Amino acid sequence: MDLKDISTSVPRKDHKGKVSGQLAYISDVKVENMVYGVLYRSPIAYGKIISIQLPNLPEGYEAVGAEDIPGPNYVKIIKEDQPIFANDWVNYIGEPILMLVGGDLNILYSLLDEVKIELEEHQAIYTLDKAIKQKSVPGVNMASYEFGESLEIISAIELKAHQIIEEEYDTGYQEHVYLEPQGMLAIYKEDEIVVQGSMQCLYYIKNALLSALACGDDDVRVVQSPTGGGFGGKEDYPSMMACHVAVAAKAVKKSVMLVFDRSEDMVVTTKRHPAKLKYRTAIDKDGNILSMCVEIFLDGGANVGLSSVVLQRALINSAGVYKIPHFHSKGYVLKTNTVPNGAFRGFGAPQSFAGIESHIGHLSKLANIDPIEYKRKYLVKQGDPTITKGNFRDPILMEEMIEDLLNASDYKKKKVEFQTFNQQNQRYKKGIGTSLFLHGCGFTGSGERDHIKATVKLVKSKDGKVILKISNSDMGQGIYTTLSKIVAKELDILYEKVLYPDPDTKEVPDSGPTVASRTTMIVGKLLQRAAKKLKDQWQSGVEQEVVEHYVHREMIPWDEKTFTGDAYPAYSWGVNIVEVEVDTLTGNLKLEKVYANYEVGKVIDDRVMKGQIDGGLAQGLAYGYLEKMTSREGKIQQKSISDYGPPTSLDVVTIQSKVFDNPYADGPYGAKGAGELTLIGGAPAVQAAIEDALQTSFQQIPITPEVIIESLWMREGEEG
Amino acid sequence: MAEKIIAYRFDRLDQTLSQLNNENCVIIAGGTDVMVLHKSRRGVPPKIPKPIVFIDHLSELKRVYQNDKDLHIGACCTYSELLEDPFIPSPLKDAIKTIAAPAIRNRGTLGGNICNASPAGDTLPLLYIYNAKLLLRSVKGDRIVAISDFIQGPRRVQRDHNEILAEIILPSILEGGSHVVFEKVGNRNADAIAKVGFAGYIRLNGARIDDVRFAFGAVGPTMVRSMDIEKKLLGKTVPLAAADIAQIVAAFDKIIKPIDDQRSTALYRKTVALNLLRYFLSMKQYQPN
Incomplete structure (x- = not known):
């Protein structure tokens, strides 16, 4: 492949099938x-199952439940707290209890209505606030960590401080709204179950199946179907669906398909954790920060799932991109009887960045300094320690990126112009x-070395x-494209000669899950090394194979117990500037301009990167003001895309990046890594822009029109 | 096996009307509401309880024409067709542009928006302040009914099963001279269901108010309009005095009773409805549009 610069775009490998509509997704198979399988789900948020009465099932229709699971009744993720089929206690509305299978969906739906329980x-505990109050009740606190400066030292600093600033900040749910709802098929064969579907993590699913089916390595196989969006929503959740279809296929000796429609997907699948973040900061008389304590509460939902890892990332990012003197942080995952929350692009970081950017912005107002100038005073530099006593060892270009974006957006001039506009x-x-x-790339700590141990093969x-x-x-x-490109360039062969068929665990080694902004950086590097090796041994006309294993970068070892060490091997960085216009009659927001600078090492494909920027920012901005999901007595209220309200092309403007x-x-x-980074800055920038427009402070996202109108109404009350 | 559905698609309106006279049917113009209303879960076709009559293709229902100063709009004109039509007043075009997205606008019809009688129907606030009259046709002949009498409640209209909504008549609209505003407040800029809709109409004689009308959508079971409140402003001069504005706002405050739902709150809906009204009343001047 003859590209002077690897970043130059090439046609995407999956382009034709997708734009022509010819590509078959799992629901087309x-x-x-x-x-088909349909799930009978818990109608209540918390309780004990006394009895279940099934209707008379016609021939060819069967029920599958906990008693049909050959292995233990839990979905293997981290802890053993998520039943495949709940058969004793139910912990949230929509929790799967049993599955009905049969040939006609119409009949299955009417049979579902006849199940009596x-x-x-x-x-039940319905809200995070309630869970915080009941934190000490056994079972409510599902995970917690604490680290940083000792509280005695902080108390001493606070005693002498000019002022202590305390803020409480809330973030809401976010729903992935992948274009393709979740779907999974188990193909039944006498000696093998093949599970095929929409997914991010083949080996997570395979491991869950080995446990649920209590079978040998060769008895089960996982194949990825074309996947219409994941955003983390297809990291953990598909393991449960895979267990459902595989257990059912084994039980009824037929192939079983389980596909959700949008409304089912929206109410039962994982979401971004709602969070409460508390800040307690000591400042001197000029508004300088003397110390800061952060407390983070994540609403885990009914099972812990991946929440403890999400909390780790939230905590590691709790100081944002700043070097804060005397920093202390602590966090909890709390149980509520609501739909379990899980992985979502950013993985705990978006909550933390929204919170810390909000808090630092508010501190800058107290100090009477422009937020961007105040933030720059605390910006970390190369060689600085991280809050976990790791090290920012690579060059940091943030100053350059900020300066460039201030110029591109004409920031200072806009500030003045907007003041005049707002007066008139x-x-x-x-x-x-x-x-x-910033975003830490790859798994937290030594996860890549100790847990993932990625292997690639060419x-x-x-x-x-x-x-x-x-x-x-x-x-x-876009990894079909970017990873193929890396290999083609390294081998100096045509891009078209590099093939990347849908992964199948029978054919591919475990190169790890497709998560954590790790794929390009870690798997891409392994592939590059494999390609280099292959090039050295290249022989025409013969079949050849090379394998590469993960090599860990020298770092300060990560200790999960003390929460110290290098949390990530590398960091990607970003700056966003957003201009908004707020309609004070309706609270509606118009994005006027969005500017973004990023640093991701080196771009592998310009157009793929632009896709990540535009999509990530749209999702991040919407997290700050547009997308709103609520739960009422354990029930998700927004069951359709239009009620939930992710941005359309008429809501987003051209992003200048x-x-x-x-x-x-x-x-x-x-x-x-680049995939998650692009989302993180959206919400805090949009909040800061709204605050600038209305000259007020908010303590939550999303800042919906309802929140704006209430705030304006309160202010009117105060003034009047 | 899929269940059988009987569907009729006649070439002419008179054949359609006589079928409707014989049999109670579900009428499909664009289908953008009917198909959603009867949607089943994934993989199962919609369950429509009655035979279907398609009317979207009937040319008799797709004409837009002027009759004296009145504008007649065929009920089966799609939104996209109306956007292209020179007779359609620009505030109505602005309202249509806020409906759904191009694909739906290519199918959905003005008549359908009325007969669906959603509390959040996007064109309804404007049609109310235009004093729209509806021409209903059956084998027995025509009758004309005011839109506010026709729409009885959510999804309830005063249509006999043998009738078709044939035309929407906007009386005297071509006289001009009125200033009309329409505002749709949704959660996003496309594919959104209104949280609040507002339409305001004012006609001046010099600075004196000759006629004024307001309608609110999505804040009650049907559009909220009050002739009694409107009357209080007749003969007043613009700009209106603060006390007059406050009186009108207070009067609507009493009759607007929105609800909390998954899309918004009652407090928001009411505050915004009254904000939009107050803003309309506070304008220093009104240009005919």
Whole structure:
């Protein structure tokens, strides 16, 4: 492949199938001897199952439940707290209890209505606030960590401080709204169950199946189907669906398909954790920060799932991109009887960045300094320690990126112009806001070395084609293209000669899950090394195979117990500036301009990166003001896309973005992670812009029109 | 096996009307509401309880024409067609542009928006302040009814099963001289169901108010309009005195009774409805549009 610069865009490998509508997703698939599954779900938030009475099932229709599971009744993720089929206690509305299978969905739906269940209902915890109050009740605190400066030292500092600033900040649910709802098919064969579907993590699913089916390594196989978006929603959740279909297939000796429609998907699948963040900061008389304590509460929902890991990332990012003197942080995952929350692009970081950017912004107002200038005073620099006593050892270009974006957006001039505009216009108010952020690439700590241990394989065919054998999913983010490109460039062969078939655990080694902004940086680097090796041994006309294993970068070892060490091997960085216009009559917001600078080491494909920027920012901005999901007595209220309200093309403006080069030695061609980073700055920047427009402070996201109108109404009350 | 559905698609309106006279049917114009209303869960076709009559293709129902100063709009004109039509007043076009997205606008019809009688129907506030009259046709002949009498409640209209809504008549609209505003407040800029809708109409003689009308959508079971409140402003001069504005706002405050739901709160809906009203009343001047 002859590209002067690896970043130059090439046609995406999946382009034709997708734009022509020809690509078959899992719900398009039909196999011989296939039946459908539908789930009977808990109607209550918390209680004990007393009895279940099934209707008379017609021939060809069967019920599958906990008693049909060959292995233990839990979905293997981290802890053993999530039943495949609840058969004793139910912990949230929508928890799967049993599955009905049969040939006709119409009949299955009416049979579902006839299932009778007797339950003994218990007092549920519906909200995070309630869970915080009951934190000490056994079972409520599902995970917690604490680290940083000793509280005695902080108390001493606070005693002498000019002022202590305390703030409480709330973040809401976020729903992934992947274009393709969740779907999974188990193909029944006598000697093997093949599970196929929409997914991010083939080996997570395989491990869950080995446990649930209590079977041998060769008895089960996982194949990824074309996946229409994941955003983390297909990291943990598909393991449960895979267990459902595989257990059912084994029980009824038929292939079983389980596909959700949008409304089912929206109410029962995982979401971004709602959070409460508390800040307690000591300042001197000039508004300088003397110490800071952060407390984070995540609403885990009914099972812990991946929540403890999400909390770790939230805590590691709790100081944002700042070097805060005397910093202390502590966090909890609390149980509520609501739909379990799980992985979502950013994985705990978006909550933390929204909170810290908000808090620092408010501190800057107290100090009477422009937020961006106040933030710059505390910006971390190369060589600075991290809050976990790790080290920012690579160059940091944030100053350069900020300066560039201030110029691109004409920030200072806009500030003045908007003030004049706002004085003259009664109805509309304009504002401009910034956010500074980073994202740690790859698994936290030594996870890559100790847990993932990624392996990749390249196979060269006799006719000179090279096939990628890895377990990573293209879910629309573009790794078919970028990883193929890395291999083609390294081998100096045509891009078209590099093939990347849908991963199948029978064919591919475990190169790890497709999560944590790790794929390009870690799997890409392994592939680059494998390609280099293959090139050295290249022989025409013969089949060849090379394998590469993960090598860990030298770092300060991570200790999860003390929460110290290098949390990540590398960091990607970003700056956002957002301009908004607020309609003070309706509280509606118009995004006027969005500017973004990022540093991701080195871009592997400009257009793929632009896709990540535009999509990530749209999702991040919407998290700050648009997308609103609520739960009432354990029930998700928004069951349709229009009620939930993710942005349309009429809500987002052209995003003016630039990516800075800062090659990273352990990434392919210098690349680091990019997928999650692009989301993180959206919400805090939009909040800052709204605050600038209305000259007020908010303590929550999303800042919906309802929140704005209430705030304006309260202010009117105070003034009147 | 899919269940059988009987569907009729006649070439002419008179055939359609005589079928409707014989049999109680579900009428499908664009289908954008009927198909959603009867939607089943995934993989199962919609369950429509009655035979279906398609009317979207009937040219008799797709004409837009002027009759004296009145504008007649065929009930089966799609939103997209109306956007292209020179007769359609620009405030109505602005309202139509806020409906759903192009695909729905290519199917959905003005008549359908009325007969669906959603509390949040996007064109309804404007049609109310235009004093729209509806021409209903059956084998027995025509009758004309005011839109506010026709719409009885959520999804309840005064249509006999043998009738078709044939035309929407906007009386005297081509006289001009009125200033009309329409505001839709949704959670996003496309594919959104209104949280609040507001339409205001004012006609001046010099600075004196000759006629004024207001309608609110999505804040009650049907559009909220009050002739009694409107009357209080007749003969007053603009700009209106603060006390007059306050009196009108207070009067609507009493009759607007929105609800909390998954899309918004009652408090928000009411505050915004009254904000939009107050803003309309506080304008220093009104240009005919």
